[in-house]
Amino acid sequence: MEVSTLKLGILVSGRGSNLQAIIDAIREERLDADIKLVVSNRSKAVAVERARAANVPVQCFRAKDFSDRECFDGAVVEALQEAGAEWVILAGFMRLITPVLLNAFEDRIINVHPSLLPAFPGLKAQEQAVQYGVKVAGCTVHFVDEATDGGPVIGQRAIAVNDDDDADSLAERLLVEEHRLLVDVLAALSEDRIELDPQPPESGTGSRRRVHVKR
């Protein structure tokens, strides 16, 4: 099995527990990756402290310093490329990204979302799940394309929703699964076990590019 060290750029906005899961997996040699740069759009995010504590390079970009989203993303792309990042992980990055970032890292951007997509895209997915009354919830790691939370699915994990769950309790249990799934997907990536079809298998609105994960 060919293993290559993944060169990661990780985009964050908040608590950074997914970032921490990646840091821990690398440290414990469960994941062959090198975090080239952490980018945050919030300088006070806990994620920034976590990066610093782990001696990982981190840069903060404030939206108000840029005239529009494209300029913001242009600066992020430049920083990621300069740092040598080859893959971009959206780990709780609370900004919509533009084609500037998508095109610079085509098919190399991965997001973790706290629902079983395509159910409950967007914000507060766990709250949406509880409000809907679903009995099974989960998380998804997927390639990012121009549709919000809409790119090809790489992996999913499901858990039961309990009668007494609220959005917080569900989010807490889902987070554990997110961390495992994200690290597993990155490990598969570093082992060259993930293949993304260049095209959907057939034409038609429901047909999507598929991801194959080799065991």
Ligand code: GRF
């Ligand atoms: C996670 O639930 C992730 O799925 C969502 O935002 C949250 C980020 O958590 N996109 P953290 O910042 O990694 O702790």
